[in-house]
Amino acid sequence: MTSTAPIAIIGTGIAGLSAAEALHAAGYSVQLFDKSRGSGGRMASKRSDAGALDLGAQYFTARDRRFAATVQQWQARGWVEEWTPSLYQFANGTLNPSADEQIRWVGKPRMSAITRAMLGALPVKFSCRIAEVFRGEQHWHLLDAEGESHGPFSHVIVATPAPQASALLAAAPKLAGTVASVSMDPTWAVALAFEKPLDTPLEGCFVQDDVLDWTARNRSKPGRDTTLDTWVLHASSSWSRQHLDLSKEQVIEHLHGAFAEMIGCAVPAPAFSLAHRWLYARPSAAHQLGALADADLGLYACGDWCLSGRVEGAWLSGQEAARKLIAHNQ
Numbered sequence: 001m002t003s004t005a006p007i008a009i010i011g012t013g014i015a016g017l018s019a020a021e022a023l024h025a026a027g028y029s030v031q032l033f034d035k036s037r038g039s040g041g042r043m044a045s046k047r048s049d050a051g052a053l054d055l056g057a058q059y060f061t062a063r064d065r066r067f068a069a070t071v072q073q074w075q076a077r078g079w080v081e082e083w084t085p086s087l088y089q090f091a092n093g094t095l096n097p098s099a100d101e102q103i104r105w106v107g108k109p110r111m112s113a114i115t116r117a118m119l120g121a122l123p124v125k126f127s128c129r130i131a132e133v134f135r136g137e138q139h140w141h142l143l144d145a146e147g148e149s150h151g152p153f154s155h156v157i158v159a160t161p162a163p164q165a166s167a168l169l170a171a172a173p174k175l176a177g178t179v180a181s182v183s184m185d186p187t188w189a190v191a192l193a194f195e196k197p198l199d200t201p202l203e204g205c206f207v208q209d210d211v212l213d214w215t216a217r218n219r220s221k222p223g224r225d226t227t228l229d230t231w232v233l234h235a236s237s238s239w240s241r242q243h244l245d246l247s248k249e250q251v252i253e254h255l256h257g258a259f260a261e262m263i264g265c266a267v268p269a270p271a272f273s274l275a276h277r278w279l280y281a282r283p284s285a286a287h288q289l290g291a292l293a294d295a296d297l298g299l300y301a302c303g304d305w306c307l308s309g310r311v312e313g314a315w316l317s318g319q320e321a322a323r324k325l326i327a328h329n330q
């Protein structure tokens, strides 16, 4: 290690925490920041009257050998469990069972359990939106949206969605340019909770219609609250983009209607509903960027948008940012 100042990591989603874990294991000290009240980003779970709900990432797969080995460790520690839903597919107006052999993982008892456990005792400042990353004579400093300055730091890793990373990478125009070329699509998510369980065996469904993209029965996941029969619905990227500024009430009404048409059983008015808009849900295309680095400056960027736009891609990108930083300092 060449410096005693810690490394700043902006973002406590899976990418930022993956980088943090790898750097901490290599003996570096880190300081994390997140604009939200807790960790997880798009893997966070929202507390609601219907229990904790996974409104973002629904499950994840592990195809990369290194990620698969890490998921095995998470399983041994009780952070994740396999989810084996009764899977369906809805296409051309028809609902059909669509079982497959794919192993799908979920955080237990909620998706946010994973990043919560990864964070452990690492130093973090929540509710702290970083507005500017600037270089002093020797070190990096961060300015938050309240005007407070943080630092000094030896390096900075920006682990936010690409559109939120651009401004933070202004000190490295080449990185900022690459990030600016990555576009991300939105997703409207809705939760509907019913007093009486819906009369269907369906627990997860890949949907191909104009409105919906996916639906899942929350109670079919391990460790979830079963008081109400709660469903998470995701709108397609194109519908979400076209209806970005609709009110939450209108979005709930549209998605409830599409769900009722699709599911093939009576769907009463929900006892509880909520909507959440993910403005930067997924990259519009997959990339092979790994992680971005200006190693001489000490500025790095990682996130799902560097790779597959999935949990696995985000974790791998965080590992790659840490690897590049460590390699440059050896």
Ligand SMILES: Cc1cc2nc3c(=O)[nH]c(=O)nc-3n(C[C@H](O)[C@H](O)[C@H](O)COP(=O)(O)OP(=O)(O)OC[C@H]3O[C@@H](n4cnc5c(N)ncnc54)[C@H](O)[C@@H]3O)c2cc1C
Pocket: 010, 011, 012, 013, 014, 015, 016, 033, 034, 035, 036, 039, 040, 041, 042, 043, 055, 056, 057, 058, 059, 060, 061, 128, 129, 130, 131, 159, 160, 161, 164, 187, 189, 234, 278, 280, 281, 282, 302, 303, 304, 305, 309, 310, 311, 312, 314
């Ligand atoms: C609706 C939806 C469904 C999905 N379903 C799946 C799925 O089933 N399977 C799957 O594999 N993937 C899924 N994904 C994708 C998956 O959630 C992401 O790929 C992954 O969680 C991204 O992790 P990340 O760390 O790169 O970014 P994020 O999780 O977005 O983390 C970035 C963090 O940076 C913080 N931040 C941003 N700007 C600032 C700032 N200026 N200052 C401080 N903090 C800041 C944010 O608050 C956030 O916590 C889904 C995503 C969505 C939205």
Ligand SMILES: NC(=O)C1=CN([C@@H]2O[C@H](COP(=O)(O)OP(=O)(O)OC[C@H]3O[C@@H](n4cnc5c(N)ncnc54)[C@H](OP(=O)(O)O)[C@@H]3O)[C@@H](O)[C@H]2O)CC=C1
Pocket: 059, 060, 061, 087, 088, 089, 098, 099, 100, 102, 186, 187, 206, 207, 213, 234, 281, 282, 309, 310
């Ligand atoms: N909404 C968002 O913002 C968002 C959603 N994301 C979704 O995350 C999963 C993750 O993908 P992964 O590759 O890890 O999982 P799968 O292998 O389960 O699914 C990949 C796609 O393959 C199709 N699929 C898979 N299994 C089946 C099946 N049994 N029956 C029918 N189809 C299946 C399906 O594609 P289509 O809907 O048919 O186009 C899956 O989507 C994935 O669902 C993403 O959509 C990621 C990021 C953001």
